Amino acid sequence: MPWAPFNGSLEGARIDRLLLYNLIAFAIVFALAQVWIIVVMLRRKPRGNGLPAALRWAMIAVFGVLYIWTGIAAQRLWANSQFAGPAPEAMQVEVTGAQFQWYFRYPGTDATFGAVRSQLVDAASGNPLGLDPADPASKDDVVSSLLVLPAGREVDLRLRSLDVIHGLFIPGMRLKENAVPGMILHVHFTPQTPGTYSILCSQVCGLGHARMQARLLVVPEKQFTEWLGVREHLRQAGLAGGVSRP
Template sequence: MAMVIALVVIVVASVVFHFASPWWFTPLASNWEQLDDTILITLVITGAVFVAVNLFVAVAILRFRHREGHRAAFEPENRRLEGRLTLLTTVGIVAMLAPGLYVYSEMIGPPADATGVEVLGQQWQWRFRFPGADGRLGRTDTRFVALDNPFGVNPDDPAGRDDVLVDSPELHLPLGRPVLLLLRSRDVLHDFFVPQFRAKMDLVPGLVSRFWFTPTRAGRFEVLCAELCGLAHYNMRGLVVVEDEAAFRTWLAAQPTFVAAGGEGR
């Protein structure tokens, strides 16, 4: 009987804590409200299963407890019950995965007018690169990576000569304009994550991953590395400043280009 009471208390306390908890999502600052919806769907489904399973166990303990004069019936299999459980489990898993897969496909398919911005992760810092006046990012190669060329920009590629380099962990973005983040790592796995933007993605060495979003709220938002990347992982932080177009243009104009930073003829 004590186990039955404990299970019921756990279920009730968990549900009450969920609705009364002060810890919830940070206020949304991007267009990805759909991600909140997918997480909510997952919480509802897993929460319902948690309640149902624990209450079922409590009822089973109470109903089928040992009593004098009663013997348990041995039933090695029940095809009808197994079929129902398989069907119900399949529906639950599909209901959890399908919305996430749909949103993910949307998240990696940027609109045509999205501005490409490269994010470079390295133990334990962030750097950023914007396209110059030509609107194109120059080619990069690990052969060109050096202390004075951390991005590995190819000095022989004309498209890279006017690339704007941000050698600091502070990224400025214009309010209301879609941005495509192109994510690269120089060493190990990292993960670019701004909680208010919801969208996040791993930086995998040797690959260029991507996602896009539109900042919908001005402000200063902390960048976190959401992948354990070494001893100073906790210190790999940055800042995204979302501001109006004029302020963004002023900030961008103050950043050096690849040529101005000494990249020409290297």
């Protein structure tokens, strides 16, 4: 689609198609209505008594159908993405927003996110999420400022925020969900096309809002396993502290 950034997700294609239909339908209505206004402005001689009521109600009925269609079509997509949870084998990644940085945490080999404690949050000493070293599950957690995902596998994002409301916005995946402090929200999607995508913040979060951006790297499964393995190794060696920069 020429008007939007390249779509790399399974769900995005359907959203794009629906959006395109909507744009076309409403652009046509817009043009017709504006032409109507121009025509009535140009025809200076009064004629008739306006439209007959039957025609008016017929037009309203047409719009009623249009609204029902848009309502139902969109609800199906919404239900697919929101009512149903991710597949059990979906990959878990935790996304944490903090003024003004996104952090991505992989649960590591134990597939369990370690405990975090807000008292331990200290970005300067390399523990921006406040990982609790006392919790064995946090030992193998990998924290990254780059989101790397394997292509073709469903991802379940676990959204958190440390401080204020942020908005996780990945235009290339047609994905947006707020990261609300005090809540853990889940969104799931399937990245398909390998490539680099941008991650933005869509909810005003303070003076660095416009700079709160990150990269999403969709890579083939094999490359992903390699990357995660390297990170895991660094983490175990304690070289990269809590967070590793790309």
